[in-house]
Amino acid sequence: MKRSTDPRRNILKREPAKLVTRIGLAVIFLLGALMAYMGIRGQNEFSASGFSSERAYQAIYALSGQVSDAWKNSVQPDLNALTEQERALLDSTMADLLRDAWENQNAGAGEEAARLAAEGGERKGEITGKLLYTTYLVNGPKVSTSDRKELLGAKDGKALRLQLLQCMIDESLPLPKEAASLAEGLTGKERQAMLLQAFFVSGGSAGSDLTDNVNSLKKSVRGKEHQLTAFRMIARSEVSWGWQLLVSNSSTAVLLGIILMLDMVLLTLLMMAEKTWIVDFKWIMILLIVDFLLLFQLFPSVYMLIRAFFPEGTFSLSTMQRLYTYSMNLEALKNTLIAAFATMILGTAIAFPLAWLVGRTDLYGKKFFRSLFILTYMVPPYVGAMAWLRLMNPNVGTINQWLRVIFRLSDAPGPLNAYTLPGMIWVLTTFYYPYAFITISRAMEKMDPSLEEASRISGASPVKTLLTVTLPMMTPSLIAGALLVFISAASCYGIPSIIGIPGNVNTVTTRIVEYVGQGQTGMNDATGLAVFLMVVALLILFVSDVLLAKRQYITVSGKSVRPAIVELRSWRIPMTILVSLFAVIVVVLPFVTILTTSFKVDIGKSVFDASNFTTTNWTSVFARAETIGCLKNSLIFAAVSATVGLVIACVMSYLLQRTRVRGRSIPNFLITLGSGTPSVVIALGLIMTMRGNFGINIYNTAYILIAAYLVKYLMMGMRTVVSAMSQIHVSLEECSQVSGASWLTTMRRITGPLIFPSIAAGWFLIFIPSFYELSMTTLLYSSTTKTIGLQLYEYWTLTSQPMSCAMAFGILLIVVFLNFILNRLTRGEFSI
């Protein structure tokens, strides 16, 4: 055949979109480049202004300290003599000073401040205006939208703002009328600023709150450095509005520009690979998902890695060296590795025989046991930790009390102690063995029974068959399950934080969280430790997803698999008793403990003791608005994560299962990577990159929590939907299309109903862990985005154990109920 008559070639030649597409791609690419370039110029402008929020914080710290002293020494005695008007004036002046300290980063303003504080002022309206500006500047996003709209949108918003700004520079200018009147109405609305004022007015009597207040101030302005700088510039008439826009949004511009450029390069590569120049809608979907993952997952991790080795912008191992020679960290590393390894060995050693007994023998009640063990997989680990602390508390632990009675021991503490490394290993095991159990059971149930029968007929006894055929064939799944347990235990925060911290058993995760609480240097240290966790996790991900996946034996036979059931005979009853005993210890006992503790007055005594029973714990916990608020937060965040995650999951499953679009495995890879990354690492990366320094400021908002949940749990939802879709043969859809149905109708009438149970299951699989999440939330919450898991943790460590048990049992009820639905939907066949 001649080349010119090759029909494919002709289509390529005649393709009209070719040139247009290429030009389009190039234009968008250039646009991205331009944005990035302008952004970088804005960044430079910003650096040239020399503004540093860190220095401003320090100025505020210093100022507040000095003012506090001056106040105590000179002003305070006269405080009571002040009229109300004078006091209000003082408040404003203080705020003004704070603003001055912030703006000019003037740490030595103390004396001036004291003088002003003593004198008071005369121009109340103007100072109030400045206060308004300060609070707007500092608290801008927290001022309610309607107020801000009114403030900035009033008739000629820009002019008003400019006027306000000029008042800042030149105090002799009169305050705009609108602002003055608005300022009066706004009193008390800006919580952060008011708190600060309260401190000054009270003369430092609320001194212990100072740190908190300055901290919350910091939190609320974090990431707004660019905007603040731009405001200052414009106020001083240094630059035009256009420049202000550029400076204040420079990092966003850089980010968007880079993403656009990346997308275009990726799209071009895809098109070249596909040899087509028509833009496929599927690619746009891939690009969107990839963008999301790049931004919220890959970029934070990579940035963290860079920061770990370039702590001050230049390559340095000093942080690492300091970190990894500090004895407490070494101890934490050792504990983490020992705990994870021991949990892996113990968990797998429990899970394998359990999976075999439940899946392959005639054990009594095996269906019940199977659901029970799968059910515990989704119980929040910290609830388990709480229960085991109650059971194995060295002094009043229930098991210890029993043991002392049974073995007639003295009343000395012990014999068991949960606040130790072995105690932690035990609790980790009881909560992570289901991971291995589920992985191993699935492999066992999918194994072609004739593989074992072939061994029997070859002369091998059942035991010999188990050892020479079943076990070796299970090895890849066994290792995969074990590794899953290892990494889950190593990156667990809930259990070590509840057991380890009081018992002084530190792990890498608890150390990281502690470091994060210590400001900037702490952040560097946390990064250094997180790198260790990340490397371990990536290594394990590589081993189980790349090396082991190749060795997974596909043994699905043509017949429907009905695993051969081994008769236990005389062992049947003893084995059933053994499994029941295990279930009682691991599932029933902790749950019952949580329940009984929640009704106790004195946790040391039995709930049946006289006057030790109370329902107050329940009523007081669930009557509190804060609890309900947290519960609402958790439900909303989890529902949003699950819904967004499921949309992505459905798109991904369609791309993976129904198309041959090149590049569809890129997001798949990223999603797998995300779920394999330890929670603490994800959260840390997000903290470091999502507070405005790179153009996105979602720090302290619900979005950062939702992004974190999505990165961590998206894969569970996706795998469920993907596997459901893989089981629907494409011919079912094709047949519908041949019958005249459109693609949409086919999705709605055929594919949709078939995979609906899995979609619902996928939703719950993202929802449930997001609902009770603790490790990431601990690092990412703010006062307005507290979740129920966090609230429970605070109750446990700060308030009352019986109350927190009431809350824990409430969470358990919700989770178990959701799990029940999940199991009904999937018949226990969900992916982890």
Added chain:
Amino acid sequence: MATVTIQHVTKSFGDNVVLREFNETFQEGEFVTLLGPSGCGKTTMLRIIAGFERPTTGELYIGDQLVSGGKTFIPPEKRNIGMVFQSYAVWPHMNVFDNVAYPLTIKKTPKNTIREQVERVLDIVHLSQYAQRLPNQLSGGQQQRVALARALVAAPELLLLDEPLSNLDAKLRESMRFEIKEIQKKTGITVVYVTHDQAEAMAMSDRIFVINRGVVQQSGTPDEIYNHPANQFVADFLGKVDFFKGEVRDGRIYLEGMGGQSIAYDGPRTGRVDVAIRPENIIFSAEGELKGVLETQYYLGDVDDCRVRVGDSLMRVITNGYEHRFLHEGQEIRLAIRESMVFEDDGLLEDILKIRT
């Protein structure tokens, strides 16, 4: 080599009786096939012989030894049987050599004996050069031969094959048939073979058991089963057949719906009968008893598959492809029945044929 004696074996799962009163002896060195539609109980019988299922009642002997029955149950590993599974069940974590050597390893045979034996059977199944391969590097047919080699290596007294060829493509299936038969002849082993493919059964078996709904319908040589079926089911299950209702009168069978035409009959039956005629047993002949019109013909090269309208009925006639050139549609034609099978009309024909799956 062993005989297999099955006495009154019945197997039920709950209320579902899958095998009813199986009573038979398989002779030494015999190639026996259990043939039937899926779900007929043939695989269950095989698994009872292997020891993967216990009979609900009845006894099973291999040689003189009672292996299942009453309180006695000898587990599969002690029965000295070779078995090939439908899914081959070749262990993916062992290479070909280790797979085949497994039964000998279990018996703790000396290493060099194992090597000799494995090489011998691998040679028989033509896999000598693949000894070190892993199963996933082999084709379906090769895996199947590994399974066969593994079943043969320990020189068992009895070889059980559970639809071993059903996952292979048509060409390979045909050549494997003869290979298995050759191996059986060479080793003289007793073979019990389960299949739903009648061509396989015909080609290989010394004796075929046709089973339906858990009951043996007929046992016999391929010739007996094909040409002298015991009932309508057997006639229908093997080969192609058309059924006609008729009545025996005066040494002739008057066929319904054929305009009063009849065919000669000298058999013992009287009254209403079912006449089963295989299309290849009808020939075009000027002296034929039946008169009809050639309605359609499908020329397949080696044969010519024709439909002839006789009265109100259509008769299928498969004739030599050579005759195609002398026939044209609409042609009046006479048919001679070379052979027919006549059964008593018990009114159950429809029902019997319906359950063919």
